[in-house]
Amino acid sequence: MIVIQAKFIFLNQEDKQIVLNLMRRWSSCMRFAYKRLLEGYDRKTLKRDLQGMFDLNSRYVDDAIMKAKSTLESARELGRSPRKVIFGGRDLFGKLQKRHINGKEYQKLKTKWQEKRKGNLYSRGDKSKKGNLNTRIEVKENGTFLRINVGERKYVYARIEAGYKKNKSRGELLQEIAESNIPYSVELKLKNGNIYAYFAIEEEYPEIKITKEKGVIAIDLNAYPDNISWAETDEKGNLISYGNIPMPELASGSKDKREYFRWQYAHEIVKIAKEKGKAIVIEGLEIKDKGKRGDFSGRKSRRIRHSFSYKSLLSKIKTLAKREGIEVIEVNPSYTSIIGMLKYAPQYMITKDIAAAYVIARRGLGKEEKIPDNYIKFLNALTVDELEELKEHVKKTVRNKQLKKKHLKEINKAIEILQSLESEPGRVLKPLDGTSFSAYDFWRVLKVAVVTPLSPEKVKRDFSVLKELLIQGKWRDP
CATH class of the missing domain: 1.20.1270 (Substrate Binding Domain Of Dnak; Chain:A; Domain 2)
Known part of the structure; x- marks a missing residue:
């Protein structure tokens, strides 16, 4: 899934108010649908009733019901009471209940809560309609616009404005999406009086052709020194080759510069895997417990997250590998450095970091570590x-x-x-x-x-x- 964020610039204030009114009605429709779903109403009945009640077309109502259903299922999966869901945010609502907050601070919190509660609109993409019927990207001579359906054959145009030089590539990508007619979803959100759009495009990946059948390439990311260590194995888990890729650019520099080089390093890893015809093994992306014993505890974990965006780099490797039809395997990272340091670093006369990559590779192949x-x-x-x-x-x-x-x-x-x-x-x-x-x-x-x-x-x-x-x-x- 590719998500692009952009800010809207309206040609006049009247157009902005029309869109804000649409967002308010859609948000109310979604909250109303949520309550009816709790009472056991079915989608068809809701869809018929809500169109006239909130003056929304069939597609907008269908998307509101879908979002309400998604919120309901999410609450149940998390083990929370669906009846206690607070639209606008529980934390903000809790702060508004505190009596010691008043004046400008109270008004600021209230505005923020109201924006999160009422300033929403979601429109799903449709392949049969060549993109998105209610909110369509249109490229004109004077810029890229979003055509928003605000009523029966009534449209408001908002300029899609990146606002910064760094977002130029995003604008070009939106133009490509508009011209290719692929389906994309659009979500509008109100923040600090401005309307922002989030364009989501589901990328279609080719069939996986390079698997672990012939072995794997595994990587170990190191916060100090800044480098990627990689190890190659055959299908039996035997070490074949290894190396290091220094990443000095990720230690400093602007956010955009580091982002650019993260993509470059991700390309380098995927290139190695493609040339060798091996699957890629990485450490699991879902690492939540900073205090967990093992490779990702405390200080090292924080350095990895904040120094060079560990998770971001691995995510880019996953994306690029999928585009090339390369299998990506995620493994539990616990104790890979310790096992590599004590078992394989002295055995193969390699560094601790390459040894850790080798342990990750063996885990990706399902090999258990026999203790000497x-x-x-x-x-x-x-x-x-x-x-x-x-x-x-x-x-x-x-x-x-x-x-x-x-x-x-x-x-x-x-x-x-x-x-x-x-x-x-x-x-x-x-x-x-x-x-x-x-x-x-x-x-x-x-x-x-x-x-x-x-x-x-x-x-x-x-x-x-x-x-x-x-x-x-x-x-x-x-």
């Missing part, structure tokens, strides 16, 4: 006393600013996990093998035990020092 036997032996020999000793060492280095306070939190959690297993007879810490010790607990404790004792100067992003532990099991050496 030497790591299991190492952790079975680890004691709470040793971690307590490590904790005291870290406290000193934190005071000297060689390690960060977060390392203390990680050690405390590791100690807590091991203490919870003290009571289990014949403690065998083999994840998913009849104990309460999960795979994620394993990797968390292992990270503390083998990485924290090494100073940041030694570790950085090169984990080759762990190879002897991983391969030869030399875990009793200092």
